[in-house]
Amino acid sequence: MGVRRAVDMVLDAANRTQGPICTYGPLIHNPQVQEMLREKGIPSIKEIPEKGEGTVLVRAHGVPPQDKIALETAGFKVIDATCPRVIRVQTIIGKHHRKGYTAIIIGDADHPEVRGLLGYAGDRGFTASSLEDVKALPAFDKAVVVAQTTQDTSLYREITQWITENHSHYKIHDTICNSTEKRQAETRQIAQQSDAVVVVGGKHSGNTQRLAQIAKATGKPSMHIEDVSELDYQLLDRADSVAITAGASTPNWIINKTCRAIEEHIRASQKKNRFFFQARNLLLKTNALLAMGAGCLTWACASLQGLDHTLIHATVAALYVLSMQILNNLLTISSDRYNHPDRAGFYETHKKTMTAVALVSGGAGLLLSFSHSITAFMLLILMSFLGLTYNLDIFSVLPGIGRFKALKDIPGSKTILIAAAWGTVTSILPAMEDFNSLSVGISFGFATGMVFARTAFFNVLEMQGDRITGKETLPLILGETRSLALIKGVLIALTLMLLFAAALGVTGPIGFLLATLPILLINTIVRCENGYLLPGSNLEFLVDAHFILAGFLGIFF
DSSP states (O other): OHHHHHHHHHHHHHHHOOSOEEEESOSSSOHHHHHHHHHTTOOEESSOOSSOOSEEEEOTTOOOHHHHHHHHHHTOEEEEOOOHHHHHHHHHHHHHHHTTOEEEEESOTTSHHHHHHHTTTTTSEEEESSHHHHHHSOOOSSEEEEEOTTSOHHHHHHHHHHHHHHOTTSEEOOOSOHHHHHHHHHHHHHHHHSSEEEEESOTTOHHHHHHHHHHHHTTSOEEEESSGGGOOHHHHHTOSSEEEEEOTTOOHHHHHHHHHHHHHHHHHHOTTTHHHHHHHHHHHHTTHHHHHHHHHHHHHHHHHHTOOOOHHHHHHHHHHHHHHHHHHHHHTHHHHHHHOHHHHHHHHHTHHHHHHHHHHHHHHHHHHHHHHOHHHHHHHHHHHHHHHTTTSOTTTTSTTOTTOOSGGGSTTHHHHHHHHHHHIIIIIGGGTTSOOHHHHHHHHHHHHHHHHHHHHHHHHHTHHHHHHTTOOOHHHHHOHHHHHHHHHHHHHHHHHHHHHHHHTTSSOTHHHHHTHHHHHHHHHHHHHHTTSSOSSHHHHHHHHHHHHHHHHHHHHO
16 A cells, blocks of 8 residues: 555656656665656655755655655655555654653664664664564663564564563554555465465565565475566476465556466467467457447447347447557557556557558448448547547647647546447447437447446556556546446446336337346456456456447347
8 A cells, every 4th residue: 555655646746746856765665666767757866965846755665754854954845655554653653752762673774664763763763673683682661662564474473472571561563564464474375375476576675575585485486576577487387376476565567467477378388278368369459359349339239229230330330449449559558568568569569550450440430331321421530530639739729728738638538538439339320310319318328338337447457557657547536446436336327227218118128138237347347356357368358248248139139
């Protein structure tokens, strides 16, 4: 939590603050994050200058109180990104220091968190990294004992037990972060249940080093990596099951990248299922599966409206979505490097080919639409224009427009516009010649709501990468918890709408069948929230399969 909070704070400051910005010391112990911040023009300063300008963020590990005062005196605007769990330890030490207590800090003396904590103890602070160090300390009349928040729980338990037996008047506080304690316990557990262990995180991160030590102590083959390029696939090939864990300072995109790399390697090495997984991945990367989903959703929407099932409408929708999605992926490679590194690599390698596919499919969709209906053609032209100009600074010529120079700069616009575009192409275009406001409205609501839920859900999973690249998606505005609640609320509303429409005879029996799809999607989201489904190709395939299923229901029922 503290690490994620610090990264979010520095990225939000970079996206919203004018003037220079820097961190006082490395924000967290992770080389990829430090490199990412340098690329965004956010350096790390080691010394406090006499004169400073702009914004400085205090690292997640915290700093001595006198350093914060010095930063403000130098002229910086100070944003304190200290982990709240660390702030709690600072408060405990500071309160007891004012009462004359000596502080004994169990941790690594050279760790920045411990150096920061010592600043709150004044001249009455001592550090100890082992039981022997504690035994070597003199006896104090009054002492408070705390731990570095990422300290080994078993070591701290051993030390505090000895202190209780020999210095019962010392005050002991359990200050190890519960997520650290939980992760260490889980690492011991999953290591014993698996044939190999991969620990992901910075080599200089204390808590990640401890996880690597715990994994190694189990006797199972293990490796500590900072990046997927360090994976020893020969070791993994000898394992039937692989446990993956990560340090507190390891960002989500690196964990997901590691999981995807190992999963893809395992799939590729299994001859039995290799073709299926290669085909699945190609369909996902090229957006062919999503285009098929748009065609199937069009068929389902036609069934809701009682329209004849015309292949031309489904084909136009599929071609439009294929074109727009490919162009969107080509323009968002920078964020995909964090959210979908495999897809980003694919589009970088096949940029010319995929550009050609996007243009050809978009042109074919327009021609097909023109041959059927001039009104539908004009509407598709307008939608295509909005899609093509989404990332362009079309508003920059307007005076007083501020920072909203393009459609993409409008917070949350991507999620809403994608859903509206799908709703239009799958529901309104097929009904241009036989327009019934009520049935079109129900059909449009169903398609738009399902696509909104899909897009917003994936935006939730991609929050960290989007924040890095400065996107303001709906989940970044609302937050993860409220976004997920909104998604589920929309899906429940869709279910009720379809059930009522079917019961009143507006849609026919197909409404009852399609009402199951929002519930199935909620189940998928909940399973992901609870860890039963991990972000990756399997989850993407499963979510997009809901649209394919909608088409089958429309065809056969």
